[in-house]
Amino acid sequence: EAGVVQSPRYKIIEKKQPVAFWCNPISGHNTLYWYRQNLGQGPELLIRYENEEAVDDSQLPKDRFSAERLKGVDSTLKIQPAELGDSAVYLCASSLEPGEGLFFGSGTQLSVL
Amino acid sequence: GNSVTQMEGPVTLSEEAFLTINCTYTATGYPSLFWYVQYPGEGLQLLLKATKADDKGSNKGFEATYRKETTSFHLEKGSVQVSDSAVYFCALSPYGNNRLAFGKGNQVVVIP
Numbered sequence: 001e002a003g004v005v006q007s008p009r010y011k012i013i014e015k016k017q018p019v020a021f022w023c024n025p026i027s028g029h030n031t032l033y034w035y036r037q038n039l040g041q042g043p044e045l046l047i048r049y050e051n052e053e054a055v056d057d058s059q060l061p062k063d064r065f066s067a068e069r070l071k072g073v074d075s076t077l078k079i080q081p082a083e084l085g086d087s088a089v090y091l092c093a094s095s096l097e098p099g100e101g102l103f104f105g106s107g108t109q110l111s112v113l
Numbered sequence: 114g115n116s117v118t119q120m121e122g123p124v125t126l127s128e129e130a131f132l133t134i135n136c137t138y139t140a141t142g143y144p145s146l147f148w149y150v151q152y153p154g155e156g157l158q159l160l161l162k163a164t165k166a167d168d169k170g171s172n173k174g175f176e177a178t179y180r181k182e183t184t185s186f187h188l189e190k191g192s193v194q195v196s197d198s199a200v201y202f203c204a205l206s207p208y209g210n211n212r213l214a215f216g217k218g219n220q221v222v223v224i225p
Contacts, residue, residue, distance in 0.1 A: 004156075031211060033211075033213075040217070040218075041217055042117075042202050042217050043157070043202075043215050044215070045212060091156060091157070093157075098208075098211055099145040099211070100211070101147050101159045101162050101206075101211070101213075102159070102211055102213055104156040104158070105156050106156040107156050
């Protein structure tokens with residue numbers, strides 16, 4: 001069974017440029033998450049989807065970040081414009097049942113110069 | 114709120130040594146507890162979990178017991194290998210959902 005797939009693996013951009021990350025969750029997993037992991041820290045939740053609906057986006061900086069999950073499968077996370085402080089690893093995860101844990105993708109490492 | 118605290122600093126030890134990484138939590142109700150491992154250049158992988166008090170999660174020689182009385186979920190392995198070198202994260206999710214809260218992680222370096 002394929003795991004959570006993310007792309008790109010690495011992205012280097014200049015500040016004020018837009019950037020987008022893509023995620024394909026494990027087949028059948030209705031819940032999808034985007035996390036941000038700063039260097040030397042644990043992941044922090046940005047947004048959680050149940051099917052197409054964003055049910056928890058309280059930590060998403062809505063002035064520059066946006067996300068969508070059309071048709072309840074793939075998801076895209078966008079930053080526009082990017083700032084230096086956005087440099088981090090952006091992780092996508094999916095899950096099937098509450099309490100069973102999350103399955104993570106390999107992440108996208110973003111460097112904003 | 115829900116939070117997880119891991120011991121400070123990296124852990125360096127020799128091959129075949131005993132490993133302990135401390136994790137304590139603060140939560141309302143009865144959370145599920147997890148240990149995730151992140152190998153260099155890879156995403157997080159679920160190592161083990163426990164969903165109720167006194168449960169013991171185990172995998173790949175690692176163990177952790179859900180201790181409600183001390184609100185702890187310490188990770189242990191009796192004899193580490195070089196291949197166990199990674200960053201280990203303790204995490205919890207409140208009962209009924211998967212909104213994971215992570216600790217800061219501990220880097221483990223095993224020296225041959």
